[in-house]
Amino acid sequence: MRKTIITLVLLGTIVLSGQTSKKDSLEKQVSKLELLTNTNERDTVHISNLMDLALNLRYYNTDKLLSLSTKVLNLSKNIQYKNGEINSLIGIGTYYSDQGMHLKGINFYEKALFISKETKSNKQILRCKNSLAGEYSYLGNYAKALSGYLDAIEYATLIKDKLMLSILNENIASLYVSQKDYEQGLHFYKKVKKINEEINNPVYSAETMSNMASAYADMGKLEYAMFNVNASIAIFEKEKIMDWLAFAYEIKGKTYLKQKKYKWALFWYNQSEMLHETLQDDRGKIDLYNGMSEAFLGQHKDSISQKYALEAFALSTQLKSKEGIQKCAKTLYKVNKNKKDFATALTYHELYQKISDTLSTSENQKGLTMLKTKIEHERQKEELIETNKKALATQKYYVYGALFILLIFIVITFIIRRNEKIQKNLNIELNTKRQDLEKSEINLREINSTKDKLFSIIGHDLRGPIGAFQGLLKLFKNGEIGQEEFLDFVPKLKSDIDHISFTLNNLLTWGQSQMNGANTKPSITPLENLVKENMNLLSETAINKSITLVNQIPNDTISWIDSNQIDIVIRNLISNALKFTPENGKITIGVMEKNNQWEVFVKDTGIGMNTDVQKQIFAKNSNITTYGTNNEKGTGLGLSLCKEMVEKNNGKIWVTSRLEKGSCFYFTVPKAKKNYKRTA
Structure with a gap:
């Protein structure tokens, strides 16, 4: 076992060395290209190479990504090089996205999309649509994100872009996993695996396997998680894809953490941390530091756990990541409770509870919104298919009409019969569409009624006992009532908690039967x-x-x-x-x-x-x-x-x-x- 650990540490050192050399190599290439800028201002190949290097520096030097993208934008405008303008706007949008400034990111992506549509650049249109959907996901607008991804998938299917189909389906899978809808998420991941097999690129397959490993770890299917992450690590190490390798190491650490094997969890977290020393990926560091904090807490090393939790807390606050703050607050509550610093522990517990309540309510609303969005998208898709069918039918009609002019006697008979048939079909279609619309309206009303009833009961029947419980605790904490008086309320508190438990059981059962259909x-x-x-x-x-x-x-x-x-x-x-x-x-x-x-x-x-x-x-x-x-x-x-x-x-x-x-x-x-x- 000791020999294995030594070998892996040496491997981490070699990988880190390779990571540093890659960063230095990229910056040297940028310096050489920048020296040529004055003499090659109209060279589109030079501008494209400069932009490619800028995007490769995304996780190594974010400031360089911004400055180079801005320079490429100016050069491209001077020579009206539209493809360069699009790529530079995407680069600037990516910079602001990584900084947590998502509205600015959306602004630049929309500018890039506008130019892409003007120039009919299909691949660039897809890149912009995918990036915009991702920004709406970060902002918590899951309905708009899902709608954007589905729209982009139709476009990618139309132009037969398998690579973007892989990326878009994987992003939808991640969207469902973030909502803890693992079944739907894995459904999309499996679609992505089939597309990747057709593309036959091992790196794309490794990226999907690492994302699936993360989902399996969260589901508690740790054997599946370990199999997928090990396979992805082997490919990333071979191809030296350092940003994804750092992510895969973190997922492997998370898998061991779920098994409460804290020593091995920290080992793999440390491998990821070494890679992050030369990466500028603050969003990835949040999960890494939260994982390390939990692992050190499991080893009863509270001071180290607190250090990493505070670092994760700072990054989460900067990027406005509610999930990140929630995890940090939970760990910091436990650490301060162990230190008997109950005032600080209570502060973090209240923050954890507040964010948990916000996320819970938000997730319910997001789930309902995503469901409505998907229904609406399918309805629009069906209407588009029907419109296309009618258009084809009309075209055939004109062709037949032109041919039937040569056969006057046949024309009269055929037109009469055909008009009768068309009228009958139109009436049938109209009646069918009316019935479908009525069903859709009934379904939407039932969904809204279910949502309103759930929120009403939660706000009316559960918030009261919980608020009373909080008030009593506050009185006891502030010394306004004594221990004996507090104990007098214990039977009432137990009764309230029993009521909450019974109510929640009924609510969950009823909600499942109303929204998903309870299987008997x-x-x-x-x-x-x-x-x-x-x-x-x-x-x-x-x-x-x-x-x-x-x-x-x-x-x-x-x-x-x-x-x-x-x-x-x-x-x-x-x-x-x-x-x-x-x-x-x-x-x-x-x-x-x-x-x-x-x-x-x-x-x-x-x-x-x-x-x-x-x-x-x-x-x-x-x-x-x-x-x-x-x-x-x-x-x-x-x-x-x-x-x-x-x-x-x-x-x-x-x-x-x-x-x-x-x-x-x-x-x-x-x-x-x-x-x-x-x-x-």
Whole structure:
């Protein structure tokens, strides 16, 4: 093991030496070309070579990238060399992008795109579209970024530019991975791998593998991550692609960090850090320093961990990277907590919580926006296809008309029949488009309704208990209440936290069923087990209200259901019964055999409900919520969620109730049959 480490350290030294020599070589070439500027001001080859060197200096000398790009822009304008103007504007935009000045970057990319369209430079148009989409991604405008990438993909497909198709699909994959939608991200990465195989360039394949390794590491699929990053490192070392090699080393360090192998994680992070000494890639350093900070914290080297976390914090603040600040704040909170500097720890914890809440809300909105953008893009694409079809049909019509002039008698008959057919087809198409538009409108309304309802419940029913908890902690921290008074609130706090947990569980289940469609996977399940588990889970609440829970479910009540969905139904019904049953009450859970079904009931001696409420509680868009006998609060989602889950399992749910006498909720589920098999 020691021999292996020594060999790898020597390799890192050799790579760093190669990196330094590459930087020196590039700067020498620039110096030689600059000496020729005065005598070659009209030489487009000279200008192009100068611009290529400027772009190669991106990660070595960013100031040189800006100065050379500006010089190339002036030279190109003097001789009206449009391709030079486009490349120099892209170079200047890249400089501002790397500095975190994304609006300035967008300004220069748009200028480059305008000239590219004027000169009909297809490859340059694609470069500009890709760069603009990337800037909108950095700004957090994921909808515009996704729309830009999809538009560029159509353009690249039209001109058959495989290289840009590879780049654009990979950027879309990274966009989905940043939203933690790993399934969709990996779908695009696999498309990129196929395109790279056609291009047959090992460096492009290595870049994709390193990005996939990062996604697999975040997913926890560490074997896949290690396989991909090792393969990419071998190629980058062979080809001496230093900026990507630094990134690949950092990903390998992250993979070991996920395994809590801190020593090996730091070894690979150090390899990346050595390369970054001669690179100017602040965005890449944020993840590197955050990773090193976590690894040193895992080794209990808090002072070193704090050093790297603060460096990452400074870079994240400079580049306005919320994700970077979030990771730094979390580590700095832990470090200061270990040092017992609770005031500083609390400051970083509050910063971490604030950014987490912002990112969570932002990610929900971005996810919905990206979904709408994709739907809109597909709709526009379908309309374009239909328009093209109509245009082709019209062209054929004119061709036939010109030919039919020679055959007068045939013309009259053919035109009449053809017009009838065209009219019929147009009516069918018009009706189809109208139906599609109505469906799209309904879908968009449902999406907006779902989003509004989620945000309303989160802001209304979760923020209250959390705000009360924060206020109590603040009072305790400021010394306005003592320890004994604080402890008096502990039962209330536990009740609030239980309420938040229960509410979140319902929200997540309901949100999944509304936005993604919950898949029902039935299997052979004993009902008595589900009832026992939920009675045990809610027993403490029953004891606190002195309510007797009676289980009349016999053994061998084998059913054919999705156990997770029916578990939610049983838990909600028992929880509701506890909520609306006064102290010293009684709740009975039982079952009756009805032909091929089990009829389960949850009966309470609670306050009951009138007929109007009974008609509304199961409605899909109902948000009826009332306070329980001890002022318990609900979200109004529980019973509509129960109805949805029961119906997905081929059952029905209903209620009978009398005011001040109690309520009894019934639902049915299928019995298990011998010929039932587990679904895949």
